Amino acid sequence: MSEPMVRRTRSGKIAWPVLQALALCSLLVAAAPLVQAAAADTATFSVPSTRAVSSLLLDVAHAGKRLVAVGERGHVLYSDDDGANWTQAKVPTRQMLTAVYFVDEQHGWAVGHDALILASSDGGATWSKQFEDLQREAPLLDLWFRDAQHGFAIGAYGALLETSDGGASWDDVSDRLDNEDTYHLNAIAEVPDAGLFIVGEMGSLFRSTDEGQSWETLEGPYQGSLFGVIASGEPNGLLVFGLRGHLFRSTDAGETWQQVPLATASGGTLEFGLASAAALVDGSILVVGHGGSVLRSTDHGHSFSVFNRPDRVSLAGVTAGADGKLVLVGQGGVRLTTETGANPGQQ
Structure with a gap:
């Protein structure tokens, strides 16, 4: 069967039609040494918008009773009344976020384009940048955590990243x-x-x-x-x-x-x-x-x-x-x- 949802340009970059993004954005190499968290000294934050709740959102999860959703332009929204009202979180990126995962009421992570990984320790109200790699020119698409310390992030071009310290550092273990x-x-x-x-x-x-x-x-x-x-x-x-x-x-x-x-x-x-x-x-x-x-x-x-x-x-x-x-x-x-x-x- 052909692969109409996944295309690569001659430069090696992924082409991103809207429907491809909506199917988990449609959708690293040999293991590298330990990669330290790479938060920039100055961050570009997502722009507050009253329309964020009606923008493209790609994932939603529970942080205890709280709902947390992520999507385009670095939007992270959370609701404490079962989705009737949503608050936009302050997030240090404008990149598209593709997935979000919480291990308990407080600790969660989100991933997105440019191999971006964000973390929250307050149920999604605030976020910090743990990792990004602009050279990959490709997104991370999903993640899973066993507990607040050990987890994996995966994505385009076979990316498999692992942390054993809550995301303070990430290893490229794609060669596994x-x-x-x-x-x-x-x-x-x-x-x-x-x-x-x-x-x-x-x-x-x-x-x-x-x-x-x-x-x-x-x-x-x-x-x-x-x-x-x-x-x-x-x-x-x-x-x-x-x-x-x-x-x-x-x-x-x-x-x-x-x-x-x-x-x-x-x-x-x-x-x-x-x-x-x-x-x-x-x-x-x-x-x-x-x-x-x-x-x-x-x-x-x-x-x-x-x-x-x-x-x-x-x-x-x-x-x-x-x-x-x-x-x-x-x-x-x-x-x-x-x-x-x-x-x-x-x-």
Whole structure:
């Protein structure tokens, strides 16, 4: 299958159409010596804007009860009332931020373009720059932390960075992956009792059973780009998903795969790209993507209901809201919806 969502220019830079960015922006080499945090003496801060809540947002996460969303122009927004109102944080960058991750109510990190890594120790209200590498000319696209000290960031051209001191320093450990073609790495997630998983360009799929110290290459379920991975809630179970509605399920830690059919309400087959997923407290799994697609599974990913929002805006992130509702982010900013993804009052 061709790769229409990922293009490289002759200069080696990634071309960034809007839809590519919305699918986790669509989407380092040999290990370098320890890299110290590289915050500039003078920082360029994101511009305060009353329209930030309706700007392009690429991820949303919980910091305890607080919601934190990140996106274009260095925008970081947080809400303490279940998404009804949002405050723009002071952030030392105007680069696009692609992902955010919190390990507890206070400690979180965000990644973005120019291999940027930001950190917060107050639940997302303020941020500091831990690392950036302008020479890479490529973004980081996702991150995962075991605790407040140890974590990984991944991204374009096979980037894999590790910290063991809360981000005070970062190691380039890209050579732990057998990724000679430096395929883009789009998502990283933990599957309980099965290990860490990374998915990426051209069906790339890697697994670590020792918390990221070594990685093995798995045979992926197809050759198109994978944009997300999430635990299914079953023993050794996980889901991966990507281009044109492709979604696959494994119950043996990625050794074998079954494609999950996705039928729309009109009887057709979902063909929109899938960008992000979240697991709810009740065990439900949500997946969102282009065309306003909101998928929900209540059986560990064996089947999904599919709802396409009438506005058809591309969605890049999802998390639980209050009273069973959802918080969606993507093109046009934040949307608070019913449990199906519909606007309140819609079916």
